[in-house]
Amino acid sequence: MAQKILVVKSSPRKDSNSSFLADEVAAGARKKGAKIEEINLASLKIGPCKACDSCQKQKVEYCTFQDDMIALYPKIVEADSIVYATPIYWFTVSAQLKLFMDRCYALMAPHHEVGDASPLAGKAVVLCATYGDDDPLCSGVVNARGTFIDFCAYVGADLVDVLHATAQEPGEIRQDKELLEQARAVGQLIAVGEEPLPPA
Numbered sequence: 001m002a003q004k005i006l007v008v009k010s011s012p013r014k015d016s017n018s019s020f021l022a023d024e025v026a027a028g029a030r031k032k033g034a035k036i037e038e039i040n041l042a043s044l045k046i047g048p049c050k051a052c053d054s055c056q057k058q059k060v061e062y063c064t065f066q067d068d069m070i071a072l073y074p075k076i077v078e079a080d081s082i083v084y085a086t087p088i089y090w091f092t093v094s095a096q097l098k099l100f101m102d103r104c105y106a107l108m109a110p111h112h113e114v115g116d117a118s119p120l121a122g123k124a125v126v127l128c129a130t131y132g133d134d135d136p137l138c139s140g141v142v143n144a145r146g147t148f149i150d151f152c153a154y155v156g157a158d159l160v161d162v163l164h165a166t167a168q169e170p171g172e173i174r175q176d177k178e179l180l181e182q183a184r185a186v187g188q189l190i191a192v193g194e195e196p197l198p199p200a
């Protein structure tokens, strides 16, 4: 059966670099027969987690807060792989993506199981991040990567790759042919349920 891939974009910009990178992962996956669903958090109304803990107390299936996040929970659960795209803002993921991640707390509620049986367990995750700084070490992408390493370890998901590049102006990423090729290759691999080899 075709792999289902959810692409979660979070840039508010037109011709977004991080979104384009994620599109290339999706293009590679589509080529191998994957079914792609795409959402852009920047065009949705998603509020912050209120820490009411209703989700943890099993009072609701997902979250009491009735905003656009409610429709996203089933999409997250049903996806085999999730490709996240974020601009680096103030040395970490965008606020749009962080809100979404906080709201994923509801998926860790007892009635959704935790650890290996969590709804996010076993999913392949790819992070696509772009930044303005010429030096990745100064850009803050290491913090976004660190967040995803911890997030994926906690929910039992499998962070298969972090694709990142300097691209300050809208659309600048299009010039990075090598990275775009790598993105398509990663897409092809997750579409067939394989992981890229770690870099030599």
Ligand SMILES: Cc1cc2nc3c(=O)[nH]c(=O)nc-3n(C[C@H](O)[C@H](O)[C@H](O)COP(=O)(O)O)c2cc1C
Residues within 6 Å of the ligand: 011, 012, 013, 015, 016, 017, 018, 019, 086, 087, 088, 089, 090, 091, 092, 130, 131, 132, 133, 138, 139, 140, 166, 167, 168, 169, 170, 171
């Ligand atoms: C509010 C804001 C904060 C930013 N913070 C950083 C930063 O901490 N480090 C960095 O290297 N670039 C930073 N940038 C530049 C963006 O990360 C860069 O332009 C990126 O490619 C935008 O991705 P997008 O085209 O997908 O929106 C920032 C840009 C904005 C608007």
